[in-house]
Amino acid sequence: MMAHLMKSSLGIGNKVLIAVIEFIALLIFLYAFLLAAEYTNKNAVILQSAGYSMGVNQSSFLQFFYFLRDVFTGSWGNVTPSFPTLGAFPATTVVGFSLPLTAILLLISLLVSMPIVILMGIGYSRRVNTTTKAASNVYLGLGAIFPLFLVAAFARFFLYNTSLIISASSKNLPNWSFPTHIPFIDGLINGNYALAGSGILVFIIPLLLMIFFASVEMLQIYRSGILKSLNQGYLGSASSLGLPRWLVVRNYLMNKGASEIFRYMPIVMTSILTFDIVVEAIMSYRGIGWVFYESIISGSYFGAIFSLFVFGIIIILASFISGIARALLDPEIAGGE
Amino acid sequence: MDGIEGNDRLEPPTVTMILKSRQATKSVKVSLANKSALAGAIITAIYFIIGLLDTAFPGYLGASGSMGNALTAFHGSLAASTPVSPLFGSGWYILGGTLYGLPILPVMLAAIKFDLAFSLFVVVVSSLIGLVIGLYAGFFGGIIDMILIKISDFFLQIPLIGLAIIIAYLLGFSFLDLAIAVAISWWPVFAVFVRDKAHSVKKATFVVSAMSSGDTATEITFRHIFPSILPDFAARVFIELGLIVQVLATVDFLNLNPSFRYMPEIGNMMSWGSSNALLGTTAWWPLVIPGLFLLGFTLGVFLLGSGLKRSIRYKSRRYEQR
Incomplete structure (x- = not known):
């Protein structure tokens, strides 16, 4: 156990290094977009009106350092006045208000998806065809065939007059609640139960959509992890040692499947954030995905770039945490115990 | 012993050998024997035929090129605002009408060529980039593999829709710009896939033999490794085709490009x-x-891609049995 922890702690150093490299790569990547915006002369007015706050009037090399200065001092420019909420506020404020809504949506959808994935994934632990395996295959097939935007569009159209959908007419209202910006929590804190109730209702459909598509994404990876493990030697050894089947499934196959999810967590998280952008845009759910979408629609370059920056940070964090979780879960990494 | 069955001799399987081999015929038979794969092939073919017909005879459906033309054909004015026609109307209005007084059926059929052209462009460009990078990364291994795959991973870790949208935003959001943006975002999917396959084929006898006989890296990757991974690659291309159509439809559905608004496209x-x-x-x-x-x-x-994958698995199993 001690050796395992030491190995994990050694891994943490490497993972911090990788996270730092990824962070630098993210900054260079975003900076490249800033340069591209300058050279393609898109939204030149916006860039000028921002007073070249990000140093776009300097040489490219110097600009990068101006850019770094602005990143670390939180000067990401303002969203355009046409942004449909608060007006020309700093992009950091707008994204900061939206972050809790996206965070709670991602967190709950991931927490609910995990048990669904584990339950459906167990079907793949046997080579023979079972009802669970067939059900999981159908679930995966539905997820692959149905585009997310189509399901979301149908849901929005057919439930439009219900309390489950944020109506288009409320789009221009600055309706972020305080102090957490999550209406159903703020409603409970402030004793405003009507707000809490409506906050829960408009949360249901985005959550269900996210759970379905996130669980399909994870189930694909979980399945591939289990199928790969079925051919591993240690599985045969465990069985020949007389371990009960359920113990082999729990200790080796399920761990391996979960480990695969953690291994591909950055890519899973990327897919989930892509779903998030689409769901929030269609459902007018005011998370970061919605800010990104509205920034593009209203020509707010800084809003879009800062949203991407936050997405990047979420993925880097997910990558870091999943690396540690994988080191603890994977029977092969854990020294073949 | 012919075609791909020659994996256990030193001759590499060429693309022609694979296509002409008994094994390829068997794979096609296995795919066609699978009813869902056959249905998938028929459905896909119907969509392609509609797209080709509309390209060859533009306007035969009453809607072509731009929605402005279509509106002129039906109403004579882009500003025409009429209530949507009900279902089961007469003539082209059999499936009802949509906004701007347009009949759904012909516009929908005319839309297919744009969706197919977009996804084919993206698939061809991104798969070629991914193929070259994946083959070299898989073949060379070591530091080159690490660098190329890290670059691919980095692209894969950016929300694809977000990346495509922001690139298209910078480029100008025309139809071609969006296609280029999605192709730039999509190549790592193919690169990682090809790299994994190439990495496993690299250990095959014919590749080792080619390396020892002094073939260049380009010869080995494209003449020896590529033909071996071609069936898997083809299956993947079909699966990605469906996903790319979904991306275009999503971007159009979200109205991210005002100039696309009147183009006949499914998302629009x-x-x-x-x-x-x-x-x-x-x-x-x-x-x-x-x-x-x-x-x-x-x-x-999806059915076609799954069927192709199944036939590849069949091929692998047969090879293992031998």
């Missing part, structure tokens, strides 16, 4: 069907019918 049609003018009404067909039409295409390519 769905966007008209769920616009504020129709939200809260009972006119579901302008949204649902184009949605089901899109679903038909994604179902077709």
Whole structure:
């Protein structure tokens, strides 16, 4: 156990290094977009009106350092006045208000998806065809065939007059609640139960959509992890040692499947954030995905770039945490115990 | 012993050998014997035929090129604002009408060529980039592999829709710009896939033999490794085709490009069907019918791709038995 922890702690150093490299790569990547915006002369007015706050009037090399200065001092420019909420506020404020809504949506959808994935994934632990395996295959097939935007569009159209959908007419209202910006929590804190109730209702459909598509994404990876493990030697050894089947499934196959999810967590998280952008845009759910979408629609370059920056940070964090979780879960990494 | 069955001799399987081999014939038979794969092939073929017909005979459906033309054909003015026609109307209005007084059926059929052209462009460009990078990364291994795969991973870790949208935003958001943006975002999917396959084929006897006989890296990757991974690669291309159509439809549905607004495209049609003018009404067909039409295409390519994958597995099993 001690050796395992030491190995994990050694891994943490490497993972911090990788996270730092990824962070630098993210900054260079975003900076490249800033340069591209300058050279393609898109939204030149916006860039000028921002007073070249990000140093776009300097040489490219110097600009990068101006850019770094602005990143670390939180000067990401303002969203355009046409942004449909608060007006020309700093992009950091707008994204900061939206972050809790996206965070709670991602967190709950991931927490609910995990048990669904584990339950459906167990079907793949046997080579023979079972009802669970067939059900999981159908679930995966539905997820692959149905585009997310189509399901979301149908849901929005057919439930439009219900309390489950944020109506288009409320789009221009600055309706972020305080102090957490999550209406159903703020409603409970402030004793405003009507707000809490409506906050829960408009949360249901985005959550269900996210759970379905996130669980399909994870189930694909979980399945591939289990199928790969079925051919591993240690599985045969465990069985020949007389371990009960359920113990082999729990200790080796399920761990391996979960480990695969953690291994591909950055890519899973990327897919989930892509779903998030689409769901929030269609459902007018005011998370970061919605800010990104509205920034593009209203020509707010800084809003879009800062949203991407936050997405990047979420993925880097997910990558870091999943690396540690994988080191603890994977029977092969854990020294073949 | 011919074609791909020659894996256990030193001759590499060429693309022609694979296509002419008994094994390829068997794979096709296995795919066709699978009813769902056959259905997928038929559905996909129907969509392609409609797209080709509309390209060869533009306007035969009453809607071509731009929505402005289509509107002129039907109403003579882009500003024409009429209520949506009900289902089961006469002539082209058999599936009802959508916004701007347009009949759903011909616009939907005309839309297919744009969706197919977009996804084919993206698949061809991104798969070629991914193929070259993946083959070299898989073949060379070491530091080159690490660098190329880290670059791919970095691209894979950016929300694809977000990346495509922001690149298209910078480029100008024309139809071609969006296609280029999606192709730039999509190549790592193919690169990682090809790299994994190339890495496993690298250990095959014929590759080792080619390396020892002094073939160059380019010769080995394209003449020896590529033909071996071609079937898997083809299956993957079909699966990605369906996903790329979904991306275009999503971007259009979200109305990210105002200049696309009047183009006959499935996502645009769905966007008209769920616009504020129709939200809260009972006119579901302008949204649902184009949605089901899109679903038909994604179902077709998914079944076809799955069938191809199954035939590859069959091939692998047969090879293992030998």
